[in-house]
Amino acid sequence: MEENYIKHQYAPILPKKDEWPVVKLARERKEFILKVGDLAEQRIIGLLGKNPDVLKEELETTLYREKLRIKQNPWDVDPDDEVDFWKEIKTNLLQIHAEVALSKTKRLDAYQVVLKKITSRYAEEISSNFKASHYKFTRRVVTYGFSRLLNAARVKGFTSLFSNQYTLQDKIQITGQTDQIRDLATKGTIVMVPTHFSNLDSILIGWIISVLGMPPFIYGAGLNLFNISIFAYFMNALGAYKVDRRKKNLMYIETLKTYSKEAIQFGCHSLFFPGGTRSRSGIIESKLKLGLLSTAIEAQRANFQKGNGDGSGKIFIVPVTINYHFVLEAPVLIRDYLSMTGQERYYKENDEFSTSYKIFKFLLKFFTKGSDISVSIGKAMDVMGNFVDEEGNSRDKWGRLVDTREYFVSEGKVTVDTQREEEYTQMLGKRIVEEFHKINRVFSSHLVAFVAFELIKARNQKMDVFDLIRLPQEDIVVDYQEFKTGCQRVLDEIFELKAKGKIDAAPHLFKPMDEIIAHGLENVGMYHAKRPLIRDEAGNLTTEDLSLLYFYHNRLHGYDFEKLF
């Protein structure tokens, strides 16, 4: 069974860290933050129009919401001077309001000064704190530490702790277009868009980027993760900037977008989790959050405007899927999903990743037992969803050369049209979802969970998911033979789709069916206290937690396999 994953470490494409865009950015951090603050201010003025009353109202709304947030939902990472800052803003606003004599333009100017204060502060908050030395240290810790653990678990004997028989790359398999992404990283700017199922993803991707020999990417990480000290260290080391999901005001969002756009234009390879948050249901993201994605399109247009027509300013979108047998947070995620009745407004972060201790325990389990992870790197696309060749040129589906710049041209020149770019963002979002489904790598555990759940559902046709979850465990038994035939049917369909390039399958799915099932049962949600799928004494299948089974089953949602039942 030859596995076609990447086993060697790539040489770095930019050996000197001084050449890394993210290092350059860190060096110019101060100027960069100033620039982001300025541009965000201009952007907001552009959105609101030059009307002092509208601006005043927006400022007051922001102030109100921020005060409410500070009071109702404070976090450890929040800066100490926060209360004072907003007090000062309040005083400023009152002062301007009191000066009745001011002319309209003077008032606008005065409000703009306040706006600038806010955007500058936000820019500072968002900005990453990358230090090359920390990065190197972290990388070494991750690679060295993990491979020690791994070998300790797999290689027997006293010297096992020092064995190099297994490396992390055996545990976390990287497949797909690895050479292309390396090539393109020297030709333009990469925007990587992975699926998001676990908080572990950020660190995992960071490690993969380093294995591939690419300079660190910057990415937006939820500020909540910075509450956990171990994560905060890793995140900073990996070049993360902070996204505070509590702040939903216009000024914050526009500053964030400006930050992302400018960083991409600066040449920093970036990473977005386009689903916005971890997939609660276990379904591969099908609706993407388009806010940050739109910054990639904006940055591309801005690069064309500046006339980098030679291709150096080109932005490449690379979809990535991460496939797990086991997602540590699954019980919380699925509970969340099921109880989510309205919109997720003030979602309380409280899950398995809440303390450094729990994470450590998980890592220990992960490296000492089975359960592999695979990461599939998809084909690179331009911002319009056209695939690009090895030279970085866009090609249409017939292989003809496409000049991406022309998408932004009207009347012969590159123009700014925000409505147009919104549509383009949606198109790009759809393309990414399409690619996710194509490069998604099916594991045995996904297959068994899917088939078991579908059989249970088919037996109780009148029930919806919520009714099913309330079924007593004794009532949920699936006959092994029936289950096996079901697995075969789905697997045949998977192979058929795979032949058309519409899905990918892990090598272990080519084994005999009984082995696949055994492998799947052993791995599916293996470390949960309640296992989603087990065999009873009679050899038939049952579940200890149907909602978890539902979660793992959802991974194969979106391919129309349900019609087989």
Add this chain to the structure above:
Amino acid sequence: MTLKNSSKTIPVGVIGVGSFGTAVANMLAEKSEVMVYARKQEVVDEINAQHTASGRSLDPSIRATFSPEELCRSCAVLFFMVPSAAFLEVTRLFAPHVHPYHLVIHGTKGLAVQLEPEESLDTVKKLRRNQILTMSEVILQETLAVRVGCLAGPNISKELSLGQPAATVVASKYNEVIQQGQHLLRSEKFQVYGNADIIGVELSGVLKNIIAIAAGALAGLGLGENAKGLLISRGIVEMAHLSKALGGSASSVMGLAGVGDLVTTCNSQDSRNFTLGFRLAKGETLEQILQTMDEVAEGVNTVRIVDAFIKTAGIRAPITENLHRVLFEDLSIEESLQFLMKYPFSVDVDFV
């Protein structure tokens, strides 16, 4: 100002010089330089020498070409005015020359289907939405153009050529396309509305053909205005539901491309669809009628496609279903009318 200047120098392209294409080219020529494409050399020569296309007069400033390459190179805005039967073929012909900077606006009312190799429209039983393409979806699929729009509305070419007042809808997801369409077409006699729901507008123009056949049949049976009012109103309800099921919004059906075009078509002896229904009611069979018609009435294909779609999707559309039985399953018009009169509609309007 720059807009106007540049559109004076960069010609607008019109592909197809049928009756509607000619009318649109003439309206465009009032403001801009226009270049038209015709497939046959003799038509091109006729336009360039005599300023007529198959006898229809064209503005003398209009130049013709039979080179898709030249037309695409010269023009930034392209109007595809091709009959639906030839649409895919012509689009593929132009595809190699269409760039992402082109704005493409089409004026074709029809649907295309993607079938498995062994299937045909005669035999196909199941049609899912992703197998049905509106004309804008054909353009998006076949070419690199993304900024695509459509023209739809009560636009009888004969009346347009006479300069009688009329209006149209330019629908596109892109404001830019709508604005460009309005800028190029608007005149004292021609009003241009915008709509962002391009699928809904295209579907309105397509689905109204079904109702037009039914309207012709009612007229052929010698029924009066009450019956027509009934049909139009129920027709709109059916169009709204079908449009929703196919991805458009119900509100577009209420506009110029839906109600507007439907009322016009249901009263027009010039409409092929209306005539088809009329002759059916007079006792001719579909085969006999099609033999004597020079162009296929688009509604016949639409009935087939929509009927296969609703059967697959599990929804009901009584007028379409019954027309399908009349056209292809030997149900008599009288029987189907009786069936419709007994159909348990209970609510007047349930889609707004």
